[in-house]
Amino acid sequence: MERSPSSPAFWRSPLRGPWFTSLLGVVLLVGITVLFVTGLLSYAAYNPDLSPVNDKTPDKGVLGFYLFPWPTDPPWLYRLTQGVHVTLGIALVPVLLAKLWSVVPRLFQLPPARSVAHALERLSLLLLVGGVLFEFVTGVFNIQLDYVFPGSFYALHFYGAWVFFAAFAVHVVLRAPTAVRNLRRMRAGDEEGAAPPVSAEEPSLVSPDPAEPTVSRRGAVWLVGGGSLLLLGTTVGQNFDGPARRTALLAPHGGAEPGSGPNGFQINKTAAARGISAAETSEEAWRLVVTGPSGSVRLSRAELARLPLHSAALPIACVEGWSTSDQWWRGVRLRDLAALVGHEPETAPDVLVESLQRHGAFRRAALRSNQVRDPRSLLALDVNGERLSPDHGHPARIIVPAAPGVLNTKWVARMTFGDLR
Numbered sequence: 001m002e003r004s005p006s007s008p009a010f011w012r013s014p015l016r017g018p019w020f021t022s023l024l025g026v027v028l029l030v031g032i033t034v035l036f037v038t039g040l041l042s043y044a045a046y047n048p049d050l051s052p053v054n055d056k057t058p059d060k061g062v063l064g065f066y067l068f069p070w071p072t073d074p075p076w077l078y079r080l081t082q083g084v085h086v087t088l089g090i091a092l093v094p095v096l097l098a099k100l101w102s103v104v105p106r107l108f109q110l111p112p113a114r115s116v117a118h119a120l121e122r123l124s125l126l127l128l129v130g131g132v133l134f135e136f137v138t139g140v141f142n143i144q145l146d147y148v149f150p151g152s153f154y155a156l157h158f159y160g161a162w163v164f165f166a167a168f169a170v171h172v173v174l175r176a177p178t179a180v181r182n183l184r185r186m187r188a189g190d191e192e193g194a195a196p197p198v199s200a201e202e203p204s205l206v207s208p209d210p211a212e213p214t215v216s217r218r219g220a221v222w223l224v225g226g227g228s229l230l231l232l233g234t235t236v237g238q239n240f241d242g243p244a245r246r247t248a249l250l251a252p253h254g255g256a257e258p259g260s261g262p263n264g265f266q267i268n269k270t271a272a273a274r275g276i277s278a279a280e281t282s283e284e285a286w287r288l289v290v291t292g293p294s295g296s297v298r299l300s301r302a303e304l305a306r307l308p309l310h311s312a313a314l315p316i317a318c319v320e321g322w323s324t325s326d327q328w329w330r331g332v333r334l335r336d337l338a339a340l341v342g343h344e345p346e347t348a349p350d351v352l353v354e355s356l357q358r359h360g361a362f363r364r365a366a367l368r369s370n371q372v373r374d375p376r377s378l379l380a381l382d383v384n385g386e387r388l389s390p391d392h393g394h395p396a397r398i399i400v401p402a403a404p405g406v407l408n409t410k411w412v413a414r415m416t417f418g419d420l421r
Helices: 020-044 078-091 095-109 117-143 153-188 217-233 242-247 301-303 334-340 370-371
Strands: 288-292 297-298 310-314 327-333 351-355 366-369 378-382 398-400 412-415
Touching: 020 078, 020 095, 020 153, 020 217, 020 310, 078 095, 078 117, 078 217, 095 117, 095 217, 117 153, 242 288, 288 310, 288 334, 334 366, 334 370, 334 378
Parallel strands: 288 412
Antiparallel strands: 288 297, 310 327, 327 378, 351 366, 351 412, 378 398
């Protein structure tokens, strides 16, 4: 049986042991908890309980218990939470792979279940391994803009996260006492963290016939940590402008700035890619239709420019993890547009925004009343002192503090104010 994966003698690496596994487990316990929380916040930022057009998981049921109206302060909130979610997720990949490598002998242990508790642990481990690989793989594909999923990324990632985290919580409850004991023994043991003794009820990860070591456990920890730091260093730059963005080699927006000048900052989708033609955005053809209780008004870009204009310094942050620094936007306040069609600015309701874009998940998006009423929420006509470029949404686009990039609709064609809940 020594050549069978179910035999302890099959796994000969001297690095495997409770100390190494427990150390990696503690790092993942903290890191994955942060990922789960920031992921839930990212989902809440879309305001999925506001309108069906924002809700990509309509069958979530009780899983939406925590949803709350997404705030507009601080204006960099989504930039922070989603930046942490994506950057930390990539940085944890080496830790995750090392953890899976360290416990692979347990996947082949016989008998499959020695007790009810052991059966629960094995089941949680199966869901845990499958769930974590699913979440990390779909997340990495998404930030690379490779939408190769058999359905909506939002739904797959959302439900996958709940399945994974449920298994993760069960596994932590079952394994946390052992992990704590192992780390305490490590501190009381030798410098290299020799494997502590284990009880007969808990099979050891230590090989009974270890091979000659090629690296110490401490060296292995440095290798894993170095890999995480390398991924961090080649990803985190996507959250900053200037030279730092060029270091984000693993991010889809990690290259040079897209052009130069006032419109020279990141975008996800170009006007050409979304089928927006110059003919339909020309001064002669384009009109914004604004609808409310008093009826509808049609406004050209020149007529919008004659309304009271205001400025706001706001970033753009996308679900893929990239973001920009503050850009100076200038345009008409959303609450002032609501006033044109019969609403009081201070009590302006929700708004449904529709784009000239004909295809895509967020060609229509809803904004909550608190977002509409914020004085920094604009239908922007200009950015950084210059007219919006076609790729940044000319003739007009939405910009709202702390909102995900897809809710900052470009190429706006229609706005309908009213209670959407």
